[in-house]
Amino acid sequence: MELIELDHVSRTFTVRAKTGRWRRERRTVRAVDDLSFTVAAGECVGYIGPNGAGKSTTIKMLTGILVPSGGRLRVAGVDPARERTALARRIGVVFGQRTTLWWDLPLRDSYELARRLYRIPPARYAANLARCVELLHLGDLLDTPVRQLSLGQRMRGDLAAALLHDPRVLYLDEPTIGLDVLSKARVREFLREVNTAGTTVLLTTHDLTDIEQLCGRVMVIDHGRVVYDGDLPGLHAAGRSERTLVVDLLREHPPIDLPGTRVVKVAGARQWLAFPAEDSAAPLVAAVAQRYPLVDLSVREPVIEDVIARMYAREVAIG
Numbered sequence: 586m587e588l589i590e591l592d593h594v595s596r597t598f599t600v601r602a603k604t605g606r607w608r609r610e611r612r613t614v615r616a617v618d619d620l621s622f623t624v625a626a627g628e629c630v631g632y633i634g635p636n637g638a639g640k641s642t643t644i645k646m647l648t649g650i651l652v653p654s655g656g657r658l659r660v661a662g663v664d665p666a667r668e669r670t671a672l673a674r675r676i677g678v679v680f681g682q683r684t685t686l687w688w689d690l691p692l693r694d695s696y697e698l699a700r701r702l703y704r705i706p707p708a709r710y711a712a713n714l715a716r717c718v719e720l721l722h723l724g725d726l727l728d729t730p731v732r733q734l735s736l737g738q739r740m741r742g743d744l745a746a747a748l749l750h751d752p753r754v755l756y757l758d759e760p761t762i763g764l765d766v767l768s769k770a771r772v773r774e775f776l777r778e779v780n781t782a783g784t785t786v787l788l789t790t791h792d793l794t795d796i797e798q799l800c801g802r803v804m805v806i807d808h809g810r811v812v813y814d815g816d817l818p819g820l821h822a823a824g825r826s827e828r829t830l831v832v833d834l835l836r837e838h839p840p841i842d843l844p845g846t847r848v849v850k851v852a853g854a855r856q857w858l859a860f861p862a863e864d865s866a867a868p869l870v871a872a873v874a875q876r877y878p879l880v881d882l883s884v885r886e887p888v889i890e891d892v893i894a895r896m897y898a899r900e901v902a903i904g
């Protein structure tokens with residue numbers, strides 16, 4: 586069953602741009618351009634793209650905040666902009682950069698407000714809250730005012746708030762932005778549980794590890810259009826993505842020479858080695874450790890912007 590359906594959806598904005606010292610011209614920006622796709626119940630889809638690609642505009646239309654300029658849109662059987670109240674009961678939304686929680690109130694009070702707003706039956710509310718508190722480790726935080734929470738604690742609080750009314754679809758906009766490694770891991774583990782339990786997830790992120798760990802499907806959007814729809818290994822193959830091994834040696838050294846890698850930068854005793862993203866880093870790490878005076882190393886994942894740029898470059902090269 587399809588839970589999200591977009592049929593030739595567009596959204597334009599009219600902006601006034603400065604064209605001379607005194608002149609301003611009205612210009613039309615096509616933020617979403619003839620977009621069609623569907624998401625089936627139970628999927629976890631990564632919705633990614635460079636800055637200004639049209640991701641937020643899509644999410645805002647899917648939450649009913651923005652009305653499309655053209656095309657047809659349905660979420661869990663309703664038209665988002667026309668039936669916002671019905672939609673609100675079916676969706677949950679989490680924006681990493683903003684909170685829906687009440688700043689001066691303890692977490693518990695924000696949840697109580699959500700209970701009344703969505704008219705959640707008491708038994709269901711108690712069960713959902715207990716599950717979120719357990720999975721998100723919120724037990725010690727329920728009586729803390731939101732303004733006193735760390736970013737990671739607040740994000741976990743926001744996730745619980747978005748799920749208390751059992752939404753069928755969860756939209757997440759950069760849910761791990763700014764979080765430390767442990768908080769990221771907790772958030773991802775929780776989202777995996779939520780998705781496995783049946784909630785459909787649409788996830789916008791700049792962090793490819795979120796996609797790798799959560800999403801069986803990834804859609805890349807650019808200039809308001811879908812330019813890739815498939816799995817993550819396929820995207821890496823299309824973009825010939827590379828990961829980078831950052832190696833700190835005991836002292837300056839001529840560029841490391843290992844098959845399947847190329848040195849992209851050397852600065853003092855530090856060297857950056859690019860290798861295909863789909864290759865395992867383990868044998869490389871072992872080879873470096875065996876042959877070079879190794880002090881420290883780390884692996885950097887490819888960034889979304891690079892993967893997309895390479896995908897285009899390849900399309901142009903192939904013609």
Ligand SMILES: Nc1ncnc2c1ncn2[C@@H]1O[C@H](COP(=O)(O)OP(=O)(O)OP(=O)(O)O)[C@@H](O)[C@H]1O
Nearest residue numbers: 598600614616634635636637638639640641642643
């Ligand atoms: N309210 C608005 N008025 C005018 N132009 C807008 C408005 N909202 C978005 N745009 C423009 O539409 C395009 C798509 O923007 P959108 O915010 O959807 O991109 P995005 O993919 O979410 O980017 P980011 O990753 O930076 O959040 C951009 O060119 C943006 O400047």
